[in-house]
Amino acid sequence: MKTGVLLVNLGTPSAPTSVAVKAFLSQFLHDYRVVDLPRSLWCPLLHGIILPFRSPKVAKLYQGIWWPEGSPLMVVSKRQQAGLQQALQDEGIDMPVALGMSYGEPSIESGWQQLKEQGVGKVIVLPLYPQYSVSTTASVFDSWAKLMKKERLVPALRFVHDYHDFSGYISALADSVRSHWEQHGRGDMLLLSYHGIPKRFENEGDPYGQQCHRTSELLAAELGLEPHQWRTTFQSRFGREEWLQPYTDKTMEKLPKEGIKKLDVICPAFSADCLETLEEIAGENKEIFLKAGGEQYHYIPALNDNPAHIRMLMDLVRRELV
Ligand SMILES: C=CC1=C(C)c2cc3[nH]c(cc4nc(cc5[nH]c(cc1n2)c(C)c5CCC(=O)O)C(CCC(=O)O)=C4C)c(C)c3C=C
Numbered sequence: 001m002k003t004g005v006l007l008v009n010l011g012t013p014s015a016p017t018s019v020a021v022k023a024f025l026s027q028f029l030h031d032y033r034v035v036d037l038p039r040s041l042w043c044p045l046l047h048g049i050i051l052p053f054r055s056p057k058v059a060k061l062y063q064g065i066w067w068p069e070g071s072p073l074m075v076v077s078k079r080q081q082a083g084l085q086q087a088l089q090d091e092g093i094d095m096p097v098a099l100g101m102s103y104g105e106p107s108i109e110s111g112w113q114q115l116k117e118q119g120v121g122k123v124i125v126l127p128l129y130p131q132y133s134v135s136t137t138a139s140v141f142d143s144w145a146k147l148m149k150k151e152r153l154v155p156a157l158r159f160v161h162d163y164h165d166f167s168g169y170i171s172a173l174a175d176s177v178r179s180h181w182e183q184h185g186r187g188d189m190l191l192l193s194y195h196g197i198p199k200r201f202e203n204e205g206d207p208y209g210q211q212c213h214r215t216s217e218l219l220a221a222e223l224g225l226e227p228h229q230w231r232t233t234f235q236s237r238f239g240r241e242e243w244l245q246p247y248t249d250k251t252m253e254k255l256p257k258e259g260i261k262k263l264d265v266i267c268p269a270f271s272a273d274c275l276e277t278l279e280e281i282a283g284e285n286k287e288i289f290l291k292a293g294g295e296q297y298h299y300i301p302a303l304n305d306n307p308a309h310i311r312m313l314m315d316l317v318r319r320e321l322v
């Protein structure tokens with residue numbers, strides 16, 4: 001039976017315009033896995049306030065990070081797909097690789113159609129989220145299950161749940177940090193900033209926060225860092241309820257007063273650079289840190305289509321073949 005790989009990521013607007021951002025946010029923020037409020041409460045707020053006011057504001061932010069070839073998340077995701085396809089071919093493995101996004105295009109459905117047309121009977125669904133979260137990984141599973149309702153012949157399935165402690169992932173991150181230090185020098189601290197989730201999700205059983213802490217511990221150990229040389233924080237809060245703490249932006253304000261003047265920041269929850277890393281971390285938070293008295297701030301890019309990242313994806317695929 002022919003095996004295929006479906007790489008999945010979050011998705012991104014098709015253009016950095018208010019209209020395209022509104023369409024993207026509307027699909028994203030209607031997902032119960034992301035916002036689980038009763039629709040009688042959420043829909044009036046979403047349609048009346050959030051979409052009309054947030055879309056033009058966020059469109060401007062996307063304009064600031066957009067690449068000539070498109071949204072960074074999309075450009076990088078396509079490179080990851082092509083890179084993994086090439087690496088498999090180079091090893092003589094006949095295994096098609098398709099790309100699908102939870103929100104926007106190319107959809108998970110179109111990715112599956114591509115694999116189906118190539119005669120795939122077993123699918124490795126690989127959400128590009130190293131840490132499992134209800135709001136990301138479970139949502140990919142929902143989309144897949146919904147899609148399979150339409151199929152008479154459901155393919156065999158391997159679903160990559162998470163890879164937060166996978167040795168290849170930790171060593172790819174460590175190599176990336178070391179090569180950054182070689183080129184740019186080493187800061188006083190390595191800050192590991194992860195996308196946040198509502199604290200309530202964790203209370204209800206989401207292992208995301210725990211997995212983020214484990215990734216940090218393993219990376220710090222691999223780099224030989226002392227406890228005062230690294231810290232874990234959570235970014236990208238949305239809405240008014242409490243999210244996982246400590247918050248990245250609040251930490252940026254405090255660090256220079258604690259004597260941390262040179263900071264290196266890495267975002268291990270993001271397999272590809274995107275709005276949340278390029279604008280929020282490399283832009284907004286850098287400004288906060290420097291304004292608070294920081295002297296040097298370096299953002300270490302996501303693993304993107306680094307050869308080490310592609311090799312790690314190959315190893316994850318291999319793990320699912322046994
Ligand atoms: C509404 C709540 C949100 C939860 C919960 C959430 C979890 C979550 N998200 C990512 C990865 C990404 N999020 C991105 C953008 C983004 N995230 C939210 C909201 C939640 N995310 C919004 C509203 C947005 C859009 C931008 C904005 O309006 O602020 C992106 C970037 C997409 C891009 O186009 O570049 C990624 C990637 C993870 C990993 C996660 C939970 C673990």
Ligand SMILES: [Fe+2]
Pocket residue numbers: 030043046047
């Ligand atoms: Fe609605």
Ligand SMILES: [Fe+2]
Pocket residue numbers: 195236
């Ligand atoms: Fe998000």
